[in-house]
Amino acid sequence: MPVPTHHTPSTAGEGPMSYAIFQLARAHRARAAAMLREMNLHPGQELLLMQLLDRDGQTQSELLESVGLDHSTVSKSLRRMQDAGLLVREPAEHDRRVMVVHLTDKGRAMREPIAAMWRALEEISARDLSAHQAESFVRVAYAITDAINNRDIAAGESE
Template sequence: MPQIPTTAGGGPMSYAIFQLARAHRAYAAALLREMDLHPGQELLLMQLFDRDGQTQSELLESVGLDHSTVSKSLRRMQDAGLLVREPAAHDRRVMVVHLTDKGRAMRGPIAALWQTLEAASAGDLSKQQAESFIDTACAITKAIHSRALPHEESP
């Protein structure tokens, strides 16, 4: 691991998480580029593989990305022929997202991408190390989510 900048010295674990996330995202982005996908699009596709016909709001909630990112991704994916968006029967203002045959055909390649990413990430770890990492990552995520964001704190 590179030397931690002195300013980050009070948060060595947080700096390590940042470095890990950056490296992981860069590797995933390179794999996704080979599939003509942008980061985050695979997450939307995976949600649709599990349950096709979700509303844009449901997708937004399930992947945890902001509205503009999801809208832009869905537009790009529609332009690429991976999905279609159509108004819901119950409310024409609500958009429902459906996979196309081309989108459904991405299931196998995306599963393979995740296996490749997993092998690159955890290939040198023992089963116990991998399980411990997952438990630790989940605990950190839970701890972060339990804290109010600075702009959400009351005065």
């Protein structure tokens, strides 16, 4: 196993995998945030754009559910994105209280820059891995995600 290039607190020895996940997530999020800043986006806005690029005209509630962020974060992001000319929000015809989100031409033009950002982040992240290691990592990462999410569900049921 490679030796960490940074100082690991002694208490992290109680959860070396969890601490490694924390370090990985922090480094990945910081690199992604820097790349997003170059595109004049804030972290999380690319996720909203990606959802709308796949299916334009979603309600704010649908977007909220699909990206897994809290209501205030999504509302603030959508407002900033509307101010930047990436999308418009309009009341739904069936219920004026429901807001439907549509991309503008400027928002639709973000498809390739966002795809390029994900490709570049993937290349940076997997630079020192073989194809097999990268595939294994993805499987393991999703297995850990499922274990954590299933544990949360199980804990909620037993309370």
